[in-house]
Amino acid sequence: MYFGSVRFFKHFIIAIIILLICGLTVSTICLAVMNGNYRDQIAEIQSGIVLAQANPKEEEEPQNSLSIEYQALYPDLYAKPEKATKSVAGTVYLTFDDGPSGRTLEILDILKKENIKATFFIIGKEGEKEPEIMRRIVAEGHTLGIHTYSHVYTSVYDSVESYLEDFNRTYELIYEATGLKTEIFRFPGGSINKYNALFYEEIIAEMTRRGFTYYDWNSSNGDAASNATAASVYNNTIRSSEKKDRIILLMHDSAAKYYTVAALPGIIEYYKSRGMQFEALTNDVSPIAFNYINYE
Ligand SMILES: [Zn+2]
Incomplete structure (x- = not known):
């Protein structure tokens, strides 16, 4: 087995x-x-x-040679663009830069007495200290515009990005203090100056793309001069306003410039005697802007 x-x-x-x-x-x-x-x-x-x-x-995405990444910054920093075509002959726009200051209330009192509306291009770091004054400017029917936060040319005009950062800071603090979404602004030194000479077109293009409107001036009271007086400020205004029937007048709102306030009633009287009307700037007003090719 x-x-x-x-x-x-x-x-x-x-x-x-x-x-x-x-x-x-x-x-x-x-x-x-x-x-x-x-x-x-x-x-x-x-x-x-x-x-x-x-x-x-x-392996990387191709780089855009224009380098416009800043368009994606501050996605809330947009204004409602208007067709800025309002251009009424016989109109003067009084504008005050650099405030609020120890003089702002005096200016507001004069404007109130004369029943006149004006425009204040404020510096953010000054406005931050005076939210009440900013609220009064808005409450009395004047326009509050942006004149940068720091007003330091070298940092504001360091690049498009630094301009946007500075602008946005002011935009936000004005909104917090007044509930207003500012739509107009003025460049420190005007839209074209030696500090932004290399890329002013780029800043202007970017701010315009975002819907903001800027205003330069075609008349100045010359109160930035170190030897300015009430008389010089008055005379400069008249000299630079002659033969113009649509005027944006540059003035400054700063504590040291008592002569600007002293000359203001006479300046208003001068325009009234010419039969001109006073308006605050709004973003539907056709801008007076420096011509690109005028820069040297
Ligand atoms: Zn200024």
């Missing part, structure tokens, strides 16, 4: 051992093949990394 005999068990054990050896061999070969595949994959990945490191630019 073969089954159950000692010989049968011998053969049975030998068969199992052979099967085990075969199984081990097959699985070793499989593992070796898989291992080889992984090695190939790892080698591919590693060579890819090396390639990517060697050519970092190849």
Whole structure:
């Protein structure tokens, strides 16, 4: 009887051992093949990394040569653009830059007495200290415009980005104090000056794209001069206003310029005697802006 005999068990054990050896061999070969595949994959990945490191630019998005990433900054910094075409002959726009100051209330009192509306292009860091004055300017029907936060030419005009940052800071603080979303502004030094000569077109384009309107001037009372007096301020106004029937007059609202306030009633009287009407600037008013080609 073969089954159950000692010989049968011998053969049975030998068969199992052979099967085990075969199984081990097959699985070793499989593992070796898989291992080889992984090695190939790892080698591919590693060579890819090396390639990517060697050519970092190849994988990146192509750069826009105009570098207009600043268009994406401050997504809430937009004004409702108007067609700024209102241009009424016989109109004068009194504008006061650099306030609020220790003189603003005196100016507001004169305007109130004369029943005249004007425009205040305020400096953010001054406005921040005087939210009540900003609220009074708005409450009495005058226009509050932006004249940057710091008014420091070198930092404001360092780049389009720094201009936007400074502008946005003022935009936000005016909104917080008055609830007003300002739509007009004036550049420190005017729209074209030696500090922004390299990229004024770019700043103007960006601010216009965002819907803001800027106003330069075509008449000045000359109160920025170090030797200004009430008489010089009055005379400069008349001299620079003659033969113009649509005037944006530049003046300054600052604590040291008492002569600007002293000359103001006479200046108002002068325009009234010419039959002119006084208006505050709004973003539907056709701007008076320096001509690009006039800059030297
Ligand atoms: Zn100024």
